Amino acid sequence: TAFTPSESCGDDPLPSWNDGPAKQAILDFVAKVTNEGGPDFVLPADRIATFDNDGTLWVEQPMYTQIVFAFDRIKAAAPDHPEWKTTEPFAAALVNDYKAVFAEGEKSGVKLLMIGHAGMTPDAFEQIVVDWLATAKHPRFDRPYTQLVYQPMVEMLEFLRANEFKTFIVSGGGIDFMRPWTEKAYGIPRDQVVGSCIEVKFELIDGQPTLMRLPAANFVDDGPGKPVGIQRFIGQRPILAFGNSDGDFEMLQWTTAGDGPRLGLIVHHTDAVREYAYDRDSMVGQLKRGLDAAKQEGWVLVSMKDDWKKIFSFEED
Amino acid sequence: TAFTPSESCGDDPLPSWNDGPAKQAILDFVAKVTNEGGPDFVLPADRIATFDNDGTLWVEQPMYTQIVFAFDRIKAAAPDHPEWKTTEPFAAALVNDYKAVFAEGEKSGVKLLMIGHAGMTPDAFEQIVVDWLATAKHPRFDRPYTQLVYQPMVEMLEFLRANEFKTFIVSGGGIDFMRPWTEKAYGIPRDQVVGSCIEVKFELIDGQPTLMRLPAANFVDDGPGKPVGIQRFIGQRPILAFGNSDGDFEMLQWTTAGDGPRLGLIVHHTDAVREYAYDRDSMVGQLKRGLDAAKQEGWVLVSMKDDWKKIFSFEED
Numbered sequence A, B: 001t002a003f004t005p006s007e008s009c010g011d012d013p014l015p016s017w018n019d020g021p022a023k024q025a026i027l028d029f030v031a032k033v034t035n036e037g038g039p040d041f042v043l044p045a046d047r048i049a050t051f052d053n054d055g056t057l058w059v060e061q062p063m064y065t066q067i068v069f070a071f072d073r074i075k076a077a078a079p080d081h082p083e084w085k086t087t088e089p090f091a092a093a094l095v096n097d098y099k100a101v102f103a104e105g106e107k108s109g110v111k112l113l114m115i116g117h118a119g120m121t122p123d124a125f126e127q128i129v130v131d132w133l134a135t136a137k138h139p140r141f142d143r144p145y146t147q148l149v150y151q152p153m154v155e156m157l158e159f160l161r162a163n164e165f166k167t168f169i170v171s172g173g174g175i176d177f178m179r180p181w182t183e184k185a186y187g188i189p190r191d192q193v194v195g196s197c198i199e200v201k202f203e204l205i206d207g208q209p210t211l212m213r214l215p216a217a218n219f220v221d222d223g224p225g226k227p228v229g230i231q232r233f234i235g236q237r238p239i240l241a242f243g244n245s246d247g248d249f250e251m252l253q254w255t256t257a258g259d260g261p262r263l264g265l266i267v268h269h270t271d272a273v274r275e276y277a278y279d280r281d282s283m284v285g286q287l288k289r290g291l292d293a294a295k296q297e298g299w300v301l302v303s304m305k306d307d308w309k310k311i312f313s314f315e316e317d
């Protein structure tokens, strides 16, 4: 018989997933919402799927990538600010003391983020992000951060799009920190990225129309902010949402409380050997409420250790 | 020879446009940015086109459709508010005195908009919009407002998408007033609509995850707000922008000031017989700065009277 692509590649749309309840839940959900004439059919225009980014699509340990970036920005600006050596939260940032910075709370973190992220145009900021991502490496995996995306999730995103889903990122991370690379890493275009924003102002500078990033938060897309961001940017309730921490709790609630077929999923980081194992007590990506509520809410816990055959594309088969 | 679709339908992608400089500018622009290997080639991912809505894609005279809607909402709520009969801006709204309401300025308009638009869920608001659009009729054309979309613009949107452009609405109108009908009217999905927003809050009501619309403006997507909205929602500078009033001035500036091929266009309402004729002195859709700057900025003035063969799809050929 003739050689066909399906014989050479296999028919499995999720080859990096082990057979098991999580994979089955995804396959079953997509099968039923695309089954025209079936009781759970969903029109393509309503096949909206939202994904958290840090810890759901790429590695977030030992520290959120954008925080590592922000600390590097502070270090780069430090020579002009000798006072930072003795002023918190800058002093802590300069020595990578994440715990101290986090202990000072959200306000302190926002203050740090404003330093390296504002007072420039979006284009200038994007260039800084692109340059940083080209050279920065993860301390454990010794690879660029954009290589640390989860292969099973990339496959799932592709599988959903092949079934006429529209895939979105809905992340607490900065929207402009993600947009430069999400198309290449995940196949998600810039306008389908929802995230935290700072204020931007339009002005004429030397007669040139210019956008300027201001040192003030506009919107925090985390926790109860996620359903709000979904409403504002996407304009309709997703039928599928995938997260990994309690910052995704309200997005999962909002998604799965809708009428008709719904699927909520949580990446559970259970693999200290291949990635990291953490949940209730983690400073980064804490998962406590979600773990307690998953069963009752019908959310699928995806165990990295058990459900993922392969985590990164660079792993040997 | 065999019967082919192009022989039956004609090859013209813009049949409702008269031949002339405006139509030619659109055809030339699309030809050059899609000419792979040519000096002006633009990757599909960067083919972003933004369109104003009121007066650019549909009729805005004698009054913006959403204001007519808002006044109807006020009238519906008036029995519970006898004090409105003697309190501005409500008293003026109750007798459709647009001039008086506008004279009181933006703050007054926002106040009116909050009345009929907040204190309910997005779903409830959407139902009100859908119900209203199903019955309300334009005072002159005696047709539902959604039939008063400009056929040449619908063709242009389709032509752009056929050439791998991604088309967006960027309107001063309320984002949630547009989203229920833009897919059907323009082929523009909900998440590709950028507009003015009110605050939305997530809360549990009787244990149910709920979004609630609050009576406070979140973002005004007009004038200098348009480039800001573009940056926030779309995340990249368009290569083509189409507007009709001075509220589009900064969007046109921002779009056409970018590097590489750019196209800015303005619908000039010059046809009092088939639609309306207005520009500098109009209360609605005022076009003054844009008219003065178009030539120097290289923006194409599209004369409704001269450039559009047909304005509405219901016109006889």
Ligand SMILES: [Ca+2]
Pocket (backbone or CB within 6 Å): A052, A053, A054, A055, A056, A243, A244, A245, A247, A285
């Ligand atoms: Ca996360």
Ligand SMILES: [Ca+2]
Pocket (backbone or CB within 6 Å): B052, B053, B054, B055, B056, B243, B244, B245, B247, B285
């Ligand atoms: Ca307009």
